[in-house]
Amino acid sequence: MQRVTISVSDEFAAELEAFMARYGYDNRSEALRDLARTGLGQTAVAASEDASGHCYATLAYVYDHHTRDIPRRLTETYHGRHDLTVANLHVHLDHDHCLEVAVLRGATAEVRGFAQAIIAERGVRHGHVTYVPVDIGNETHVHGLSGAQPHTHVRPRG
Template sequence: MERITISIDTALALEFDRLIAERGYKNRSEAVRDLVRSHLEAARMAQSPAGHCVANLSYVYNHHERDLAERLTALQHDQHDLTVATLHAHLDHDNCLESVILRGATSAVRAFSDAMMAERGVRHGLLNVVAVELDGAHTHAHEHLHPHPHAADESPHSHVHLKPKT
């Protein structure tokens, strides 16, 4: 680990200390590391939106909006290769919050997210993207630990690991 020293004025240091206390950091170093990572990731995504990512798309929508829930579900089915999982929560009698976990080519994830947030009735949309490196395809034999038609099999399963860029 490399040490660096920075100087900031007293008012800014006090404000920073309040922020790190509110967010539960144990020390300034942890908070600075997170800030640097966040800014580096934003710069990386702005400079090279090519490559792959994992992402979380969150949005609020009015479920009374005509056919909106069906349109959102259809968009997810149309991009089933990008959509990993969806969490749906009812906020009140009218509004729902959905959080969609995505993975794939960054350009495809952004295009899908833009289409979802552009649907009439979707509000408060936010996409959080994390660039990943594809860590080579490989095969594992998996023993099924749950009732499965082929439970006695150890069937090979090929997949790619997604390693977040640091």
């Protein structure tokens, strides 16, 4: 067994203690191991999706806007891959924290890489991404009075 040392905020430590009390953990190590296993399991599900296909995804995360340069870094990351972003919602939670929710679309591997880059930014916490695999097809048929027009349809799989 290997020993890993981490530093956490007082608020996080209090949350961990409350989690331990609620679920009957006797020590922090076992609680953190179980939480890490759960997180790694969720990540494995996202990683096992068909990376050659396309998807829509929601990316939600909280960040401390006082963290050095994080608004600039996030903006640059989004502008660097503007082709993946459909919409973005920004909510001020308190004096220090912001919640952002982004709707993404594109090749699954590219969306996954983008989402993980955002979640991995220093200052981002509580990052979570949910994928909806889709099939994209070009079709020609009539909508309304415009006659037959070729256009793209996106259909969720499953």
